[in-house]
Amino acid sequence: MNIDFLDRKSNVSLNLEDLYSRFGYWKYTMNRFESYAFYMENENFLNDNRVITLQGSSGKLLALKPDVTMSIVKNYKMLGKSKIYYNEPVFKVPQGESEFKEIHQAGIEYIGNVDVYQTAEVLNLAIKSLQTIGEDYRLCISHVGIVNEVLESLKFSVSEKYQVITYLQQKNSHDLTKYLMELGRVEDIKIFEILSKVDGDLNEGINFLIEQNMFKGLEFLREIATILSEITDCSKISLDFSHLSTTEYYNDLVFTGYVKGLANSVLSGGRYDNLLSKMGVRDKSALGFAVNLSEVSKLPAKKVSKRKIVRYNDTKKPLDMLKEANIWFEEGESFCILQGGSQ
């Protein structure tokens, strides 16, 4: 079926469902209202803990779709599937804004044994998702686990960790250096300079970090990078430690996707074993991403192929006109039949 008549967001949405479904992911449909208490127990995993609530008939407070991934993890055992995709609106206050917005997201979750293949497949689908949205894209890969391990080993307090991560997110090495000096941690400046220096080619970045002999978990990342180099244009993929999260959501590999022409990231994801463990799924790991379809609608509309306009008058029998219309439809044409004028 030709879907060129759809607007850009709907077109991308349908193509993403086709992509995820053909790669073996099962569609998950979220309940509109879920227990508010569930989200408050796990608020450390939400970027923003503001949630739209309303009272259910039993008196319990209910939350209006704040996060799809948390809902999937909560229902994971009941679903009995390791590969799940969704196409859902969520209601949250976007970063830097003060009002709730309906944000349309499509994404995938893999819950199971996250090995090299499953990780490469999820990244492959992330890249294909970006290609579906726009020709020129960038996927920035980062690793929360490496940064957290450095912060843990150097025994930073919770507030210091938050401040260091904020400076890394801003690529603000001048203030980070000043901050570490104020803390009397001059000897720790070097390791963060190394992390800040990694900002570009994926393979070069991983090799540079391995050479430093200071970080763990890089062999797995190198295997993934080698696979990606074979299947896609790696000039559009970078390793960049500014893509970090201050929430407890992610614990390992994280990634962010941009499409040229959009000011905000359009895709974000990563590995979230912490969330899984908090919800009692301790023998599995999880990896997924979400595409912000509401951002996609900010891209200029693609040109839609013109439909032909056909006009009929009293001399044309309605039956003949409709028969003709059905023939055009079967031939795959687009048309609009209107009253008046000559044919």
Added chain:
Amino acid sequence: MIDIALPKGRLGEKVYELFENMGYSVNESLKTTRKLVLEDSNKEVRFFLIKPSDVAVYVERGVADIGIVGKDSLIESGVDVYELLDLGMGKCSMCVCSPINYVDDGRKTLNIATKYPNITRDYYINRDIDIIKLNGSIELAPLLGLSHVIVDIVETGGTLRENNLKVDAKIMELSARVIASKSRYNFNKAAIDNLINLMDTRTI
């Protein structure tokens, strides 16, 4: 092409001087021109002249690749951008100031006049305060009894002294920063990094 958001006024003129020293030219005087978009096509750079407090928004929204902004505007606006370089220009401090005879005993709600409500709220996070948002001549507020103290930028301290005000606390040091759009940086990384390195060597 790199699109650069420059703040109108003294800071923008100083930064543009830096670009001129680096060999960039738009064949116009920034002080007299009425144009808002100026281009150096040889160096593939375009300058947008923007109200200082709006520069960060233009960059965050991806209209410009990079921008030059005071750290005060940057923190107050809370924008999600990269902060790539401290230019070291326009150095000053964000301070709490009050009349010479005023002593804050910490027991009553503190009335604070400021242009920077977000910075003030963060600084007094555990204190009961009443923020009075003003847009200019902040020093007048405690003199006329509108507020107990002010939170404002202090450069030389001359205005404070002339109006019998004193600095009670320094909240943070400020200077001009080069910021970049998170999205556009990823598509124009090499050119932006080259420009930042060049600016860095000129500001040392």
